[in-house]
Amino acid sequence: MKIVKSILLSFAGLLSFTSCTDWLDVNVDPNIPTAESATIETRLAHCEFYMNSAYQFAGMRSYMAMGDMTMNSRTSTYGGMSQWLPVNGINTTPYQWFLVGVGPNLQDLYDKAMMQGAYHYAGASRLIHAYGYMLMTDLYGEMPYTDGLGQNALPKYDTGKTIFLGCLTEIDEAIALFQKTQEPSTPSLAVGDSWNNGDVSKWLKMAYLLKARWINHLSKKGAGSYKDGKWDANEILACLSKAHASNSDNTIYQHTDANGPTHDVLGWDEPVDYCPLFSVLGMNANYFTTQMLINNFTNFAGNNVEDPRADKVIPWAYSQKGPNSPMGLKWSGNWRRSAGIDMNTLIRTQGAPYASSFSSSKAWYCDSKDPGRQGDTIYVNMISGSKGYLSNKDLLNRKLASDDRSATSGGFYV
Structure with missing residues (x-):
């Protein structure tokens, strides 16, 4: 009798192992391609x-x-x-x-x-x-x-x-x-x-x-x-x-600016249809061009010749030129091109440039009590607009969405 019970128990054990093997198959997701099925x-x-x-x-x-x-x-x-x-x-x-x-x-x-x-x-x-x-x-x-x-x-x-x-x-x-x-x-x-x-x-x-x-x-x-x-x-x-x-x-x-539903799978979870440079540069407000870049574009090797790409790479801000506007900036109508940050100075040890703010009454200003930082509005950051991802009305970024006077251009490649 014990022999019969042992045989029955062994048979039940074999069935349980078979069932467990089948049960583990649920961990194979049919919606994710394998190395064999991927075309x-x-x-x-x-x-x-x-x-x-x-x-x-x-x-x-x-x-x-x-x-x-x-x-x-x-x-x-x-x-x-x-x-x-x-x-x-x-x-x-x-x-x-x-x-x-x-x-x-x-x-x-x-x-x-x-x-x-x-x-x-x-x-x-x-x-x-x-x-x-x-x-x-x-x-x-x-x-x-x-x-x-x-x-x-x-x-x-x-x-x-x-x-x-x-x-x-x-x-x-x-x-x-x-x-x-x-x-x-x-x-x-x-x-x-x-x-x-x-x-x-x-x-x-x-x-x-x-x-x-x-x-x-x-x-x-x-x-x-x-x-x-x-x-x-x-x-x-x-x-x-x-x-x-x-x-x-x-x-x-x-690349498109449609903010599509398919996102990357390596952890950034960003749309796969938009420009990667936008992800690391164009959507951020704290990147600035340096004086070296501007020198290379506007006076390379001391030849006093401006590269025609300069106006596309260097960002612009909508502004109105007045008698107290800083000297040395390039203007085109009501747009001024950014100055470059001189990395040979101590500006970055002073928490600078200070981010520019905008209000309907003050226009562009720096919200700082430090007199040395209130002129930092000459530096325009690289942030760009986006119709799909950020729901902007065009490719310009606006500090105040309702005020076109607060627009900045960003760079052409983002």
């Missing part, structure tokens, strides 16, 4: 979004570190960067958005594309991989590359030469793949491509341009073949002859 076109769109974001976030940090922009805070993350004082993990976002948002998808995208004969998708995977690691090594130097996106939790570091030559090899492979004809049953590159809308000729030009740029970084390595890590002038010129000939060849990252 090449959805992977490419995902990679393009995060690669674009990583590049623009890196660009914004470069503005700060190179002295083009600063903040009126010395203790914040970016305020620290503008005085070469790294704080609060200042450089991690480009790293995260490429190595987490982009990198883990690229090999699967390449393998699936090659299996299907979708060579243009495979070429895009290789080029984005090279593009991303070119950015990473420019920012961080030596880092994991050959083992960087694999299964190893402690990947080995590679030398700069290994990364350089690896990226150039990947670009060469991408160029070869873009020149192949895809199998007729595969999705057109246009289905997943938001950068070039499936125009393979633009992808090729982009590949040749990135290759020329990358080889030119080797200018101090001596003349020779780029395959040996040398500066190869002939190859640079050959690549440039096949790269962009006009603006119509450009790769364009399309």
Whole structure:
């Protein structure tokens, strides 16, 4: 009898284990694609979004570190960067958005594309991989590359030469793949491509341009073949002859101001349809241009010639010029262009520039009892308007939404 009971109990135990296994299947969300179910076109769109974001976030940090922009805070993350004082993990976002948002998808995208004969998708995977690691090594130097996106939790570091030559090899492979004809049953590159809308000729030009740029970084390595890590002038010129000939060849990252419902999944929770630079620069009121930037735009190398881009990059504020208006500012009708913050002075040690306020009776003013700060209205911050995300009536920012006299322009790129 005991034997029969034991058999019955064992059988019941086996049933319970089977039931538990089935029950655990509820943790597989059918609404989230797996590595097996994700299509090449959805992977490419995902990679393009995060690669674009990583590049623009890196660009914004470069503005700060190179002295083009600063903040009126010395203790914040970016305020620290503008005085070469790294704080609060200042450089991690480009790293995260490429190595987490982009990198883990690229090999699967390449393998699936090659299996299907979708060579243009495979070429895009290789080029984005090279593009991303070119950015990473420019920012961080030596880092994991050959083992960087694999299964190893402690990947080995590679030398700069290994990364350089690896990226150039990947670009060469991408160029070869873009020149192949895809199998007729595969999705057109246009289905997943938001950068070039499936125009393979633009992808090729982009590949040749990135290759020329990358080889030119080797200018101090001596003349020779780029395959040996040398500066190869002939190859640079050959690549440039096949790269962009006009603006119509450009790769364009399309953005909208629709405040769409799809948001990123890496923690910022921002709409994926708007400009990443708007996220880190355009929606914030405490970024300012420096005097160095304005000098470079208005009197580069002492030539007393103004760059035509200056009026687009340097922000403006709506104002009325009067007899007591500061000298040295540029005016266009009732708009005045911002002055630049001189980083060679102690202005930022004094909590400056003080943020400008606006009232219908006072117009622009600084709400400070310090006489030295009341003139800080000459500095116009970089905040931009937004019709979708911020519900502004146009792309101008207004200190008082109901008063057009409180408008500022921001910068064209945000």
